[in-house]
Structure formats: structure tokens, C-alpha cells
Amino acid sequence: MKDIAQKHLLVVDDEKENRDLLVAIFAEEGGYKITEAKNGTEALAQVTRLKDELDVVLMDVKMPDTDGISVLKELQDNKINVPIILMTAFSTSNLAIKAMQMGAADYITKPFDIDDLKLKVERLFERKRLEAEVAELRTRFTGFEPGEKIIGNSPKMHEIYKLIGQVSSSDATVLITGETGTGKELIADIIHSSSKYSHGPLIKVNCAALPETLLESELFGHEAGAFTGAVKQRKGRFEMAHKGTIFLDEVGEMSKATQKKLLRVLQEREFERVGGSLPVKVDVRVISATNRNLQREVDDEEFRSDLYFRLNVISIHMPTLLERKEDIPLLVEYFLDKHRYSQSSPPARISKEAMEVLMRYNWPGNVRELKHAIERAVIYSRGGVITTQNLMLSPRSAASTTFYVDKLVQAKTPLEQVVHDLERAMIVEALRHADNDEGIAAETLGLSVKLLKEKIGNYQLE
Ligand SMILES: Nc1ncnc2c1ncn2[C@@H]1O[C@H](COP(=O)(O)OP(=O)(O)OP(=O)(O)O)[C@@H](O)[C@H]1O
Ligand SMILES: [Mg+2]
Structure with a gap:
């Protein structure tokens, strides 16, 4: 069995001196198991023998028997894809480019920077670990589609993964909060696809994008003749989401009237279409999201507290x-x-x-x-x-x-020079944006045209 705490590295180089150096570097670092190979043929044999046990290969390109590129190619032909870092003597070498094109995970030029080498190796271990973790998460969440990847290995994200695991097995209402772009919608997608509702639809409504009057008919549908333009009966999103999930995005933007109607759906799982009187029953999982602070809106009486409690049965707060x-x-x-x-x-x-x-x-x-x-x-x-x-x-x-x-302070750059350079750069940029129209550029910079002309003269920008 492979000891997962130990990282297995294969070092391939025909020169013993080089191998010794590499072994010493990683032995000193600790936590590595190191295997050596002194030529391409041996490398091929070792990789084939060790297979999954091996995490990263560090391989010289120039070797007397088979060169590193050929080994790489051979492994690929055999569908063995262990990440390989090639070591080459020339930084601009076409060989390096070719190596990357051929699917080397990375390359390093000799003589190498030890920290850079360690970083590159570490990054590949990290990637491998992450891939294993994502694969594990995927099996844990039934119905997790490969298209929706959620990346993150920080403690904060692990908390989120745990929450997702917990809510996906229940039908509880979830409120996802967090700043813009933190992944709220992505989380909603994943909760849906890992829940028992995954075979049903996932219907998304952006509450901020619809005007008040339309939002109600969007959510609940309408009967024919309910309002001007309502020619036919129309199903709302709640009905469409039956046996699935409804995602109410930007839920904080709802009007008080809609909030009241939504509350009733959450309490009774039934509602009437706009202009209708017959109750419609639905079985839906509700997930909502907002980048507002709903608790504060509740305190300010902008958002109904009873609705807030209904939406916020389980809350997931996305870290920035x-x-x-x-x-x-x-x-x-x-x-x-x-x-x-x-x-x-x-x-x-x-x-x-x-x-x-x-x-x-x-x-x-x-x-x-x-x-x-x-x-x-x-x-x-x-x-x-x-x-x-x-x-x-x-x-x-x-x-x-x-x-x-x-950086500037570290480089002991005189303040006057920085101010001078920055002023010059801003003038050049403003002129470029204004197609050299000094009037527009002066306005952009908050200067008078006269002063701008003077500065253009001083900086010899004409
Ligand atoms: N952890 C993550 N891993 C991979 N991609 C992510 C992650 N988080 C967010 N993304 C991607 O970033 C983009 C923004 O995410 P998303 O739309 O879910 O944010 P949001 O929180 O809903 O933002 P907003 O409040 O502005 O609507 C999407 O393309 C999403 O796929
Ligand atoms: Mg969003």
C-alpha cells in the first residue's frame, strides 16, 4: 500500500553528480521517497513498475541512450500519465517548448534555482492531491456532474464541502450568502445535482432582473386574462420546478408584496397563479442566494423576518x-x-x-x-x-x-521620481484615451487645459 503522506519522486539523470544533488535537495526537504534511474531505459522500467505509486518524475532531457523526450513519448503512447518535469540546459531551447507541447507537466533549466525546482515539484504534488480529492468528492455527491467543478482546498472551502454534503441528503431550504463572484450560483448547482431532486429540473429566477409585476407572474404563473397581455394561462417557475429545485437568485431584491406570497409557498407548498383562485401544490427544494446582508435588511424592516427565517433554515456563507x-x-x-x-x-x-x-x-x-x-x-x-x-x-x-x-520603497526609489513618473504616465494614458484631444484629457485628469499644456511641455510629450 502506498503511504499517502509520503511523496514519491523518481529522479532520472545519467550523471551521478546531478542525481546526488537532486536526492540531497529533496531528502533535506523531508517527506519524500526518492527512487533513482540512471538512464531513459531504466526510467521507463521504473515508471512502468511503480505506476500509481509514483507522484512526480524529474528527468534530464539529454541522456546517452534514450533522451527524456522519447521517454515522455513512450509513456504517453502507453497511456501512463505521471507528471514529468524535464530538465534542460538551455532556457530558450526549442526542446523545452517541444517538451511542453508534448505534455510534460513542466520544465526547468540548468543550472536550476533550488527554490524554483522545489516549488515546481510541490505544485505537481498539490495538483495530484487535489485531483484525488475532487474525484473523491464526486463519488460522495451522487449525480455530481463533471462539468461543475468547485475548486478550493482551504479550510474555509472544506467547511463548505461539509455543508454541501449535509444538505444534499436533506430537502431543507438553503440560503447562500456571500460577496459577488464568490460562487453562490455554483454551490446552488452542486447542491441540486447532488440531491435527491437531481433528476428533476433546476429552475433559476433572478429576482433582481424582473420588475415587481412580472416577478409575481414569473414565480407563480398567471391565468388567462389576469392582466393586459396575459392571453393564455401560463405556468410559473415554481410549477416548472416541481420535483426539482428552484433557485431564487438575488432574493434580497424582492418587493414586500412578493415576499408575502413567497412566504406562503414556503409554509404551505401551495400558491395560486396570478388572477387565479385554485391552489396549485408543488414539491420543490428552495435554494436562495443574495449578496446583501439580509439580517440587516430584516433589522431595517426592508425584508420580512418570517420569510428570512424560512429561507435561512440552513445557511451557507461563501468566503471571499x-x-x-x-x-x-x-x-x-x-x-x-x-x-x-x-x-x-x-x-x-x-x-x-x-x-x-x-x-x-x-x-x-x-x-x-x-x-x-x-x-x-x-x-x-x-x-x-x-x-x-x-x-x-x-x-x-x-x-x-x-x-x-x-517594491519602490525596497528599491529606495526617490519619492520625487515616483511622483514624476506617475504623473507622466497618467498624462500619456489620458491623452491616449482622448485620442490626443487635450481638452478631454485635461478634464479626465482634473486639470485646466493650460496646466496640462504646460506639463506636456515639461515632459516633452508633444
Ligand atoms: N470554487 C470555485 N471553483 C471554480 N469556479 C468557481 C468557484 N467559485 C466560483 N467559480 C466561478 O466563478 C464565477 C462566478 O461564480 P458565481 O456566478 O457562482 O458567483 P456568485 O456568488 O453567484 O456571484 P454574484 O453574486 O455576482 O451573482 C463562475 O464562473 C463560477 O463557475
Ligand atoms: Mg450569482
Whole structure:
């Protein structure tokens, strides 16, 4: 049996000196089981023998018998997909690019930076562990569809997984709260697909998107002639969700009148269509979500307290991305894998510096913003390596400002120079946005045209 606490690494290099160095690095780190192979043929034999027991292979490209690329290819042909990090002597080598295209998990150039090497190896272990965990979660939630992946390995996310596990076996009403982009809708999808209602429909209603009058008929349907335009009888979302789940998104935006009607459905599981008098009975699981603080709305009497208690039988509060920063690398990897530059492209990769920027940013838009940032960066980097320049994060972020200020102070940059550079950059940018119209640019910057002209002169921007 494999000891799961121990990470099994195979080191392949024809030079004993190199192998010894690698073994020493990971032995010192602790927690690793290390196997060695001194050429490609031996590597193939070891990988085939150890199979699933092996977590990561660290392999030299240039070896006298079979080179690393051939070994990689051979393993792939045999459908053995253990992650392989190739070691090559040239950073710009076509070989490295070829290796990535051929499906190496990563590569490292010699002479290597020890910390970088450790990080790359660690990241692959982490990925493997995560994949195992997701697979485990999937078997635990019946009906969990592979399309809906929920990423996160932080303690906060584990609390969420536990809650999902608990609610999926009941039919209790669930209220999901949390800031924008934290994954509330995703959680609703997963609860539905892992519950006994998963064979029924999942009907979503965005309460904020519909005007008051329409919301009622959307939810409960209407009889013919109930109001102008109601030509035929129409089923509402509650009826459509029969034997399934109804997801009331942005539930905090409902008017008092609709709140009252909703309360009755929750109490009695029946309602009347708009303009109708016959009660309609339904069996539905209700999940609602809001990014408002409903408790406060209740205190302010904006939201009915009796409805709040009915909706909030089980509450799931989604953490912000800042509260689970350690999940950022996993999410990045997931989105890189998901959003390819083109259908046939391998996943783009990200530079260490760019990852640092992502770790320091304050993510007001949470996971959604991270997802969009990665999608954009993949395009700007043309599917290659994402650099800090490819990340277009909101410059107003306090955290990223702190990040740059920190760097500037460390580099002992004179304040005057920073102010000067920033002013110049802002003027250039404002002019660019304004198509060089000085009037518009001056307005954007909050300067008089005269002062702007003067500054343009000083900075020699004409
Ligand atoms: N843990 C996660 N793993 C993977 N993807 C996630 C995760 N959380 C959120 N996402 C993705 O981020 C995006 C935003 O999530 P979602 O729509 O569920 O947020 P929300 O909380 O409903 O936001 P809003 O309040 O703005 O409606 C979606 O594309 C979703 O798939
Ligand atoms: Mg949402």
C-alpha cells in the first residue's frame, strides 16, 4: 500500500553528480521517497513498475541512450500519465517548448534555482492531491456532474464541502450568502445535482432582473386574462420546478408584496397563479442566494423576518477570495486548463512574478474576477507564459498599490521620481484615451487645459 503522506519522486539523470544533488535537495526537504534511474531505459522500467505509486518524475532531457523526450513519448503512447518535469540546459531551447507541447507537466533549466525546482515539484504534488480529492468528492455527491467543478482546498472551502454534503441528503431550504463572484450560483448547482431532486429540473429566477409585476407572474404563473397581455394561462417557475429545485437568485431584491406570497409557498407548498383562485401544490427544494446582508435588511424592516427565517433554515456563507488566498494557485491552474488559447493549445503557464501579483491583489470581484483575469491574460500572452504585463487588474486596488509601493520603497526609489513618473504616465494614458484631444484629457485628469499644456511641455510629450 502506498503511504499517502509520503511523496514519491523518481529522479532520472545519467550523471551521478546531478542525481546526488537532486536526492540531497529533496531528502533535506523531508517527506519524500526518492527512487533513482540512471538512464531513459531504466526510467521507463521504473515508471512502468511503480505506476500509481509514483507522484512526480524529474528527468534530464539529454541522456546517452534514450533522451527524456522519447521517454515522455513512450509513456504517453502507453497511456501512463505521471507528471514529468524535464530538465534542460538551455532556457530558450526549442526542446523545452517541444517538451511542453508534448505534455510534460513542466520544465526547468540548468543550472536550476533550488527554490524554483522545489516549488515546481510541490505544485505537481498539490495538483495530484487535489485531483484525488475532487474525484473523491464526486463519488460522495451522487449525480455530481463533471462539468461543475468547485475548486478550493482551504479550510474555509472544506467547511463548505461539509455543508454541501449535509444538505444534499436533506430537502431543507438553503440560503447562500456571500460577496459577488464568490460562487453562490455554483454551490446552488452542486447542491441540486447532488440531491435527491437531481433528476428533476433546476429552475433559476433572478429576482433582481424582473420588475415587481412580472416577478409575481414569473414565480407563480398567471391565468388567462389576469392582466393586459396575459392571453393564455401560463405556468410559473415554481410549477416548472416541481420535483426539482428552484433557485431564487438575488432574493434580497424582492418587493414586500412578493415576499408575502413567497412566504406562503414556503409554509404551505401551495400558491395560486396570478388572477387565479385554485391552489396549485408543488414539491420543490428552495435554494436562495443574495449578496446583501439580509439580517440587516430584516433589522431595517426592508425584508420580512418570517420569510428570512424560512429561507435561512440552513445557511451557507461563501468566503471571499481574500479569505482563502491559498486557493488562488489552484484556481489559476484550473482556469488555465479550462480556458485554452485555442482548442488544440496546451494550457498557458504563468510566471512566478505574475503569480505573486495575483496573490497580492485584493480581488473585489472574487473568483469571477480571477476567472476573467486569467481568460484575458491567456489571450494577451497568446497562450504562452503569462507575465505581469498580461495581467490587467484594476489599478485602483489598494492591495496592488501597496504591492508596488512596497517594491519602490525596497528599491529606495526617490519619492520625487515616483511622483514624476506617475504623473507622466497618467498624462500619456489620458491623452491616449482622448485620442490626443487635450481638452478631454485635461478634464479626465482634473486639470485646466493650460496646466496640462504646460506639463506636456515639461515632459516633452508633444
Ligand atoms: N470554487 C470555485 N471553483 C471554480 N469556479 C468557481 C468557484 N467559485 C466560483 N467559480 C466561478 O466563478 C464565477 C462566478 O461564480 P458565481 O456566478 O457562482 O458567483 P456568485 O456568488 O453567484 O456571484 P454574484 O453574486 O455576482 O451573482 C463562475 O464562473 C463560477 O463557475
Ligand atoms: Mg450569482
